[in-house]
Amino acid sequence: MRATVLFGAGDVRIENVPDARLIEPTDALVSVTRACICGSDLWPYKTMEHSNTGRRMGHEAIGVVEAVGADVRTLKVGDLVVMPFAYSDGACVFCHEGLHTSCIHGGFFGTDVVAGAQAEAVRVPQADGTLFVLPVGKDDALTPSLLTLSDVMGTGHHAAVAARVGPGKTVAVVGDGAVGLCGVIAARRLGAEQIIILGRHADRIALAREFGATDVVSERGAEAVERVRELTDGFGVHSVLECVGLEQSMRTAVSIARPGGAVGRVGVPQDETLPASLPAFFNNITVSGGPAPVRAYIEELLPDVLEGRIEPGRVFDRVVRLDETPDGYRAMNDRKAIKVMVKL
Ligand SMILES: [Zn+2]
Numbered sequence: 096m097r098a099t100v101l102f103g104a105g106d107v108r109i110e111n112v113p114d115a116r117l118i119e120p121t122d123a124l125v126s127v128t129r130a131c132i133c134g135s136d137l138w139p140y141k142t143m144e145h146s147n148t149g150r151r152m153g154h155e156a157i158g159v160v161e162a163v164g165a166d167v168r169t170l171k172v173g174d175l176v177v178m179p180f181a182y183s184d185g186a187c188v189f190c191h192e193g194l195h196t197s198c199i200h201g202g203f204f205g206t207d208v209v210a211g212a213q214a215e216a217v218r219v220p221q222a223d224g225t226l227f228v229l230p231v232g233k234d235d236a237l238t239p240s241l242l243t244l245s246d247v248m249g250t251g252h253h254a255a256v257a258a259r260v261g262p263g264k265t266v267a268v269v270g271d272g273a274v275g276l277c278g279v280i281a282a283r284r285l286g287a288e289q290i291i292i293l294g295r296h297a298d299r300i301a302l303a304r305e306f307g308a309t310d311v312v313s314e315r316g317a318e319a320v321e322r323v324r325e326l327t328d329g330f331g332v333h334s335v336l337e338c339v340g341l342e343q344s345m346r347t348a349v350s351i352a353r354p355g356g357a358v359g360r361v362g363v364p365q366d367e368t369l370p371a372s373l374p375a376f377f378n379n380i381t382v383s384g385g386p387a388p389v390r391a392y393i394e395e396l397l398p399d400v401l402e403g404r405i406e407p408g409r410v411f412d413r414v415v416r417l418d419e420t421p422d423g424y425r426a427m428n429d430r431k432a433i434k435v436m437v438k439l
Contacts, residue, residue, distance in 0.1 A: 098214030099152045099420050103145035107421045115216040120166040123222030125158040130213045130437040134272045153213030154180035154204040155245035169223045176226040179390040180246045185224025195388040227393045239408025240400045248407040249389025250361045251277025257359025257384035258334035262286030269348050270338035271299035273410040273434040278336040283307030323351040345370040352380045360384035411436045
């Protein structure tokens with residue numbers, strides 16, 4: 096079968112690889128119908144050292160169940176499913192607490208352990224706990240929005256939950272990538288009164304406004320902090336969604352939270368240390384977040400997608416075939432696309 100393999104910075108190729116197959120009795124084999132490229136795929140795309148074997152990319156997908164292992168109970172061949180970026184058994188103590196990304200039998204797609212989903216097929220461990228059967232046909236018009244439930248919409252929602260967004264709150268979203276834009280959707284959905292998006296790309300800002308952003312701050316660093324304070328009576332916002340992961344973005348996030356506020360971070364940190372520790376301490380700011388347990392959020396978000404109340408699929412502004420996936424990486428890396436869908 097064909098699959099996307101990253102061999103080093105800037106070197107992503109479509110390769111012929113051994114067919115995906117069942118290994119464990121709890122596995123399902125899924126034929127991928129849609130995948131996508133994630134902002135987090137761009138970190139290794141920018142920085143990975145050369146590898147002869149490469150890394151199999153992709154952790155977001157919708158597909159059709161082709162085969163199930165002997166212990167799989169809830170799925171059958173032919174089911175259309177959405178695949179969260181992490182697999183989980185749905186049964187352990189952390190899954191019961193809604194923290195599926197800490198599942199004791201869990202892990203992540205697109206790693207050395209489990210191959211990626213930017214491929215013709217993918218092996219899904221812990222299939223009963225991981226996959227969610229979709230109540231639509233495989234070419235339904237809602238497919239782009241349903242695909243975001245595998246990562247970016249659930250991740251934006253997690254940022255909002257971690258930042259304690261609620262009715263009447265003031266919110267800032269740091270980052271205008273697909274996750275930040277979904278964070279705007281999530282903040283509005285949870286009842287935020289004011290939503291300030293920090294970003295500087297005209298097309299993304301326009302979409303953020305359509306998703307519910309009330310204010311735009313295009314400055315950076317100290318000037319951005321100043322602008323947010325001006326927009327919030329000098330205090331800063333209750334809730335900050337940090338959707339980038341860089342030292343500077345985290346520093347900005349803490350600096351624009353009002354005393355007693357919260358920062359929900361979902362951008363994978365590119366630093367070992369937590370920036371802005373001192374202002375976070377002196378302003379009693381809660382810093383929370385991490386890899387989103389998107390599996391836990393599908394049930395909650397799905398009705399809003401099915402009934403058209405939210406349209407996170409609008410973050411996809413380019414569709415490529417599997418063979419064109421390297422072009423998709425370039426487009427996202429060059430900021431020529433917000434998010435790329437791979438259609439198989
Ligand atoms: Zn678990």
